[in-house]
Amino acid sequence: MAATDTLPNAPLPELLKRVGFQRRRRGFGSATQLLWNRVESNASLLALCRIREDLTPEDEAILGQCQEKLEAARWCLDKPLGRWSFSFWELIHEVDGLLLLVMPASMLVPRALEIQQQFERRVSDGRALLWLGADRVSGPLPRCVRRLAHVDEPGSGPAAPPPFDAGQDRYCRSVLRGALDSVNQQVDKTFWQLSINVSLQVFSTLLLLAVFVVSFVLLSPALIDGWPDTLVPRGLLLVGFAGASGAIVSNMLSKERFVVATGATSRFFAYHLLVKPVLGAFAALMLLFLEQSRMLFSVDTQAGNMTGDTSSAILHIVVSGPQAVFFTLMALAVVAGWSADKLLSSIMDKVLGRLLGQSEKVLPPSRPVGTPAPPPKGAVPP
Incomplete structure (x- = not known):
């Protein structure tokens, strides 16, 4: 079937008749x-695989599964509302x-050589040592590729390898399938991480535009000129x-490198689009409260600084x-909103230390151990 802008009106595959997909009629x-x-x-x-004359019942079952999964992949791609990208690529990888x-x-x-090249280029974690070996030539994947490509031909002498039989052929094919699955997992993980990051950036842009609109409504010259008398409530907002x-x-x-790029991705969006903005707003308000209390820092004008304000602010x-x-x-x-998590942990420690330091200044001095208590007022000394 050629790849065109319109698709033939084929009957619904048996696998998807229970789902009720409908074809998309546009380009x-x-x-x-x-x-x-x-x-x-x-x-x-x-x-091409179906025309083999030496197909076994197991091969026929595998070909039937491939046909069914390809039909399902076509309909995942042809959904009328939204595309099932996860399901589509999982089906293609299985095929x-x-x-x-x-x-x-x-x-x-040629497929085996391509899989080995892709594995060496894309997989760099502990799986590379397992599949390629310490020297990258002694692992199961390189050995199977060499056997399939007839690089290690049987030689003469007692050290010659045994002939390449059907069992070894099945083993090498299974090794290639496992290596291809590792490559696909790595590629999919990178792709979905990129997809989540781009989606977060798009939604963050829309959320930032909404914040701009609300801020422009709240901002006015009277609010700026009357600061800090206009702090409540519009200033706090x-x-x-x-x-x-x-x-x-x-x-x-x-750009976050999510450990899990599939599954409950809505939690990632909830954290970055809801939790982080709320945490940033709280950090900004905390910074404002500290400035108004002049506990850690203060922002003053030149005229206010010349009046000799002896506040206890550090900065x-x-x-x-x-x-x-x-x-x-x-x-x-x-x-403060940019790095709210780091700022809040640092501010809390400094605020608690400052409060404890100020409380020690007003407490009465402690009495050394063994010193008798002073006599009550009006008592006659012995």
Whole structure:
């Protein structure tokens, strides 16, 4: 079947009659056509495998499974609303592995060389040592590829390897199937990680635009000129939105390497699109409260700094005017939202230490051990 913009009106496969898929009647884009070419390439290879004269009942069962999975892959690709990408690629990978068990030996050799090359290039964790060996030539995968490619031909003498029989052929094909499965898992993991990161960036952009719209509605010249008298409630909302925007921008600029790229991916989206913005808003408000209390730092104008304010703040930030105070606090709120988790843990330790230090200054001095208590007031000394 050729890859075109329209698909033939074939009957629904038996595997999907219980699902109720319907065909999509519109044209297909270039990406869909490439995926469809992949399906048809496997279909043509399946047709070539069927013409073998030495097929066993096991081979016939494998070919039947391949045909069924290809039909399911076609309909996963042709869904009217949304494409089942996970199911499509799982089916294609299963067909690729099953075809290795039944394809002719002449077609298996180039496929085996390609699998070894892909494995050496893409798999670099502990599986590489298991499949390739310590020297990358003594593992089961290189040995099977050499046997299939007749690199290690039987020689003469007692050390000559035994002839390549049917059992060894089945073993080598199974090894190739396992190696191909490892390669596909690595490729799929990288692809889904990229997909999740791009989706997070897109949703973060939409969320950031929504925060901008709400902030523009809340922001006004009266709010800036009257700061900090206008802190409640619009000022608190603006500071919270500034912290949330910092957390959202961190989602857009950072690329997480998720350990699990499939499964309950909605939890990743909930954390980055809900938990992190709320945490960033809380960090920004915490920073604002510390500035207003002047416990750790303060933002003052030049005129306010000349009045001799002897606050207990450790850090003093001096700016030019009242408007500069407002925008400086907003900038600090964005920074607090960017690294809210690290900032909160550091701030909490410093705040607790500062509170304990101030409480020790007002407590009465402790009495040394063994010193008699002072007599009560009005008592006659002995």
